[in-house]
Each structure stands twice: as C-alpha cells, then as structure tokens.
Amino acid sequence: SQTIHQWPATLVQPVGSPLSLECTVEGTSNPNLYWYRQAAGRGLQLLFYSVGIGQISSEVPQNLSASRPQDRQFILSSKKLLLSDSGFYLCAWSVLVQETQYFGPGTRLLVL
C-alpha cells in the first residue's frame, strides 16, 4: 500500500532563516506531487505541483521554491523565511488514472 511521509512535523524558525521541508511517497511510481499551505482560518492554497522528476509548476508567486530530485521525493524550500510563511504545509500525491489526491500528515511551521 502507498504511504506518504513528511518531516519535520513541527518547525520553529526565525525570520530570514532558510527552510527545507521534505515529502516522500512509498508504494507507487511516477506520482503527481503537490505542496499546499493552510494558513490559520483559511482553506488550502496550492503552492506547487510536479508531474515528474525536475518538473515543477508554481501556482502563486512567493518566497518559496520546490524541487523534485527523485521520483518520490518533493522538497519545499526557502532561502529567507518571512513571517507570512507561517502555516501548515501539506504534501499530497496522486496517480493520474485514479485522480484522487492523498495527503501527508503535514508540517506546522512557525516563523518568529
């Protein structure tokens, strides 16, 4: 069966520091991968998605970037965090034919 992992679970970072959040998927090949952000009291905002290694599509201009160095690995990064980057970050995967997205447990990021 497929599983999705995210780490760390919680992160507290100072403003201006770098960021690296990791997401890995097991039990499937060539998944579509997604990064969402959920700010307090708001819905989910799609940040990036990837249909293959090295292929990244950005949905909104922002302080963040994404990379997909391996088939089942998706990384969210920032060179300098802003206060507004605080939120709950969710990774998800889907397989084209099935079309349903399955979500990881999330990373809570607090920028101080």
Added chain:
Amino acid sequence: AQSVTQPDIHITVSEGASLELRCNYSYGATPYLFWYVQSPGQGLQLLLKYFSGDTLVQGIKGFEAEFKRSQSSFNLRKPSVHWSDAAEYFCAVGIMEYGNKLVFGAGTILRVKS
C-alpha cells in the same frame, strides 16, 4: 475560473442529529468532486469522491454526498452525527488537466454537542 464555495464556516449539531454540509462549485466541464475531513493538527483524509455515474455516493464513516448538476452542488450528509465527527470538512473540485489540481473550499468547522 474554477471555485468552490462552502457557505457555512461553522456548524454546530447535537450528537445523534442529522448533518448536511453545503458545497457549491463553479467549473466549466464535468466536475470531479471530493470531500475531505481534517482533524486538528492532522492531514486530510478522503471521505468520498464523485467522478461519474450514480449521483449519490457513499463514503467512509457513514457519510454520503449527492451531486446535483442543476444546482452545481455536492452536499455532504450524515444521518446521525457522532462526537468523533467534530473536525473541519473541505469540499474540492478536481481540475483534471495537466497536474490534476484540486481547488478547495474554505472549509466548514463542525462542532458536536453532547
């Protein structure tokens, strides 16, 4: 542009009472529709989905949803709510083009009174 509206930010129901969470979508093509549930501090769990066929779909935990094309709605229902159903519920429409993106509603927080 595609959008999903969940008109109720908060809903409170008594345990054992019936529940209906509303969802309206805007999408030019045949929609793929989803309901997810999120417990505090957790990821999202799929409750049910509609792709085609029978417009009344059954999901996990006793939930069901009905797709009504004429009303652009996909409301979630449960005949008898349990205290463990307290969570936030998200409706989403699938954009089944390049990347298979989901557009989510803002969510509805369900509180259950004992």
